[in-house]
Amino acid sequence: MYEMKPEYFTGVDFIDKEHKRLFELAQETHDLLHDTTMHYKTNHIVALVSELIDYTRTHFTHEEAYQKSINYPYIAEHASQHRQFEDSLAQIDLDTLSDDYDEQNETIENILEFLINWLINHILKVDMLLVGKQ
Numbered sequence: 001m002y003e004m005k006p007e008y009f010t011g012v013d014f015i016d017k018e019h020k021r022l023f024e025l026a027q028e029t030h031d032l033l034h035d036t037t038m039h040y041k042t043n044h045i046v047a048l049v050s051e052l053i054d055y056t057r058t059h060f061t062h063e064e065a066y067q068k069s070i071n072y073p074y075i076a077e078h079a080s081q082h083r084q085f086e087d088s089l090a091q092i093d094l095d096t097l098s099d100d101y102d103e104q105n106e107t108i109e110n111i112l113e114f115l116i117n118w119l120i121n122h123i124l125k126v127d128m129l130l131v132g133k134q
Helices: 013-033 042-069 075-090 101-125
Strands: none
Touching (some): 042 075
């Protein structure tokens, strides 16, 4: 369901590979949301958010280093969007996750909606500005 589509490819191989992993994480989030056999998802939510935080930091570091290497003129604005994404993930209060199944699913649904909306919009509207700059 969540995968790299042709319109999301920037043409920068390592960026596209890292974006692909972010879509895989979105798919894992979707799968967790729709897993009806698991009634306690808190540990999985914590692991998922932790991986998202770690992976996006790595990806953003790589992407920003690439931008510096090509003297990309909008690096400050681009990096600012990355920091906003990281801040949004950090605001997810994992210490107060409910044991209630419906509330856990609501948390997962919110994470998924945030992730996929940000990812698609960021790739199409911001990362695509890199195309042709390399």
